């Protein structure tokens with residue numbers, strides 16, 4: 047999940063908009079706390095400019111301002127997709143009931159009256175910042191679930207359709223099929239079923255990562271041993287394609303990360319390298335020490351990746367999958383999961399590729415302290 051800033055522990059930014067310096071001073075003093083960052087604007091236009099630059103988490107907006115009053119500022123914020131969801135609290139005089147009602151009609155979440163009561167102001171600010179975090183995380187969760195369901199309905203439905211059609215073929219022709227033909231069809235059913243199960247496993251893994259229900263136990267790990275175990279388990283598939291699968295990982299390189307996640311990432315990258323490298327190619331897993339991180343790279347001499355596909359490879363809603371050099375099938379979820387898991391461990395992932403020359407996929411993981 048690309049957590050919201052607030053969830054990531056970033057300090058929320060509160061923008062105070064008032065044309066009266068004294069009011070700004072008072073509000074600033076009341077909200078001057080280590081857990082907030084404050085920004086200030088002295089008129090409506092300045093407020094709009096500042097909002098577009100810093101995207102605050104909450105706006106305290108004075109109603110009565112010359113040129114562009116607070117209501118107009120709010121109207122414009124609500125018209126703009128990018129600023130629509132920023133909660134606005136109006137600042138108004140106690141007696142101005144009409145102002146208060148107009149404020150709510152314009153989409154404000156609350157109002158505070160002058161003169162300010164410190165504890166009330168802080169309570170309202172806290173409540174609305176917390177509500178914003180909750181709302182954003184709910185929105186993200188819904189978006190994730192929607193993506194999840196659209197993939198399930200599209201890909202899984204497709205796979206089951208194929209399996210079912212094979213079964214029907216057998217049922218309708220069982221009296222005429224030779225043993226060989228029957229075996230072939232059964233093999234197809236087996237392959238598609240396995241692929242469907244892989245897809246389901248990956249999807250569930252991804253969904254667990256999205257909802258934070260992931261087993262995460264980072265520990266000190268020797269990179270060489272991990273990559274060696276993956277290389278060993280995939281060596282047979284590589285040698286079937288006469289591919290030379292090699293490691294040049296440094297013996298003393300260690301990372302602090304979750305073992306299962308790192309294994310999944312290396313396995314996916316090496317599998318991809320094998321899949322997209324033709325006969326007699328070469329694949330090397332290597333490691334490099336960087337400032338506080340170890341960079342692990344899987345380089346192949348394979349088919350390479352088209353430039354305009356590069357940006358979509360890590361996105362679940364733009365799944366890219368092409369068959370391997372020997373028609374190996376995939377679901378286009380491997381790299382999405384890799385990115386998820388690398389970032390979960392505090393690292394980065396990237397790809398460099400040249401068509402018909404080869405591809406290097408690298409990722410970083412933090413070193414142990």
Ligand SMILES: Nc1ncnc2c1ncn2[C@@H]1O[C@H](COP(=O)(O)OP(=O)(O)OP(=O)(O)O)[C@@H](O)[C@H]1O
Pocket residue numbers: 248314318319322346348349350351359366367368369375376377378379380381382405
């Ligand atoms: N080493 C590589 N060389 C060339 N193309 C690659 C390489 N790695 C990935 N790709 C391209 O990126 C696509 C997405 O890779 P990804 O691992 O996400 O999915 P997949 O391998 O197709 O399926 P899955 O991993 O879900 O079984 C691949 O289908 C392929 O087009």
Ligand SMILES: [Mg+2]
Pocket residue numbers: 314317318376378379380381
């Ligand atoms: Mg893959």
